[in-house]
Amino acid sequence: xxxxxxxxxxxxxxxxxxxxxxxxxxxxxxxxxxxxxxxxxxxxxxxxxxxxxxxxxxxxxxxxxxxxxxxxxxxxxxxxxxxxxxxxxxxxxxxxxxxxxxxxxxxxxxxxxxxxxxxxxxxxxxxxxxxxxxxxxxxxxxxxxxxxxxxxxxxxxxxxxxxxxxxxxxxxxxxxxxxxxxxxxxxxxxxxxxxxxxxxxxxxxxxxxxxxxxxxxxxxxxxxxxxxxxxxxxxxxxxxxxxxxxxxxxxxxxxxxxxxxxxxxxxxxxxxxxxxxxxxxxxxxxxxxxxxxxxxxxxxxxxxxxxxxxxxxxxxxxxxxxxxxxxxxxxxxxxxxxxxxxxxx
Numbered sequence: 001x002x003x004x005x006x007x008x009x010x011x012x013x014x015x016x017x018x019x020x021x022x023x024x025x026x027x028x029x030x031x032x033x034x035x036x037x038x039x040x041x042x043x044x045x046x047x048x049x050x051x052x053x054x055x056x057x058x059x060x061x062x063x064x065x066x067x068x069x070x071x072x073x074x075x076x077x078x079x080x081x082x083x084x085x086x087x088x089x090x091x092x093x094x095x096x097x098x099x100x101x102x103x104x105x106x107x108x109x110x111x112x113x114x115x116x117x118x119x120x121x122x123x124x125x126x127x128x129x130x131x132x133x134x135x136x137x138x139x140x141x142x143x144x145x146x147x148x149x150x151x152x153x154x155x156x157x158x159x160x161x162x163x164x165x166x167x168x169x170x171x172x173x174x175x176x177x178x179x180x181x182x183x184x185x186x187x188x189x190x191x192x193x194x195x196x197x198x199x200x201x202x203x204x205x206x207x208x209x210x211x212x213x214x215x216x217x218x219x220x221x222x223x224x225x226x227x228x229x230x231x232x233x234x235x236x237x238x239x240x241x242x243x244x245x246x247x248x249x250x251x252x253x254x255x256x257x258x259x260x261x262x263x264x265x266x267x268x269x270x271x272x273x274x275x276x277x278x279x280x281x282x283x284x285x286x287x288x289x290x291x292x293x294x295x296x297x298x299x300x301x302x303x304x305x306x307x308x309x310x311x312x313x314x315x316x317x318x319x320x321x322x323x324x325x326x327x328x329x330x331x332x333x334x335x336x337x338x339x340x341x342x343x344x345x
Contacts, residue, residue: 007038018048018060030061035107035118039187042106045216054214054246058108065278074115076274078315087125087133095145098133100125100164102151105187110241110282112274117151134167145176154183158198165201178207185217188225196232211239213247215259223263230264237268242289243282250295257304267306275313290323298334
């Protein structure tokens, strides 16, 4: 019987039969360092007897998380370097991140903000801090887009989410508001009519980016929740992290991208894994990612193709790192055959 509530400790995972009792002391050390939370919806998908279960690998703590490797950084993409006021990250001129909360519905074992989220991480913005964050945005007419993230903004109540939207509605130069979330997949019951109305409160062009890494996450309930968002006129895009043992083969990645499109979500970014502490066991290489992207090209619809992205360590921004097809007067087709380009006259 799956749990009826979110599991928030290693002991709760053991009680639910998701981890073996003999592993509990070691995993309690992991949980003491990095937050644990698995919703009932995600716990119900885990196959405890399967050591390679892709849902378990995303959410169940692993002893390998206590091992740091060279290059790993508590702030791998430089959020804090580009944070002029609490709750705002301003890395690119025309857009900012607004992080009203650092709480999530689930805590992913690969999270690049794992040092900032959870009960021991950065706190939800106070009213005064939210005032200051919105004042910063309002004072800079170059800011065209506000990306509301965290944490996960959809763990906030509809009332608080509506308040954020209404504040942004007052800033004329902000034209686009984007929400980044896992909630429609990991806790779809939260996507109520009231929540959807709150998402639209800014009156701007609103987008919702759903983070999911495996097709099994897009359950019938999750697809219905996404349907409520899309049917309200809010376009959805996807974000996925390339993860070893979870989605790093062509069949799994193709199934996920097709599941997004079937759910009316446009695949957007496939992120190369960031150098967050204790995540080396889930990291692939760029070469492996490029080979996967080549395998998708021609095998599945163009609607299903994400952009393979590297967030340069240190806060230097995102760049596409997908495979190249044009080289020294030849172009490679999806089958790997070379052809002259421009064509001979």
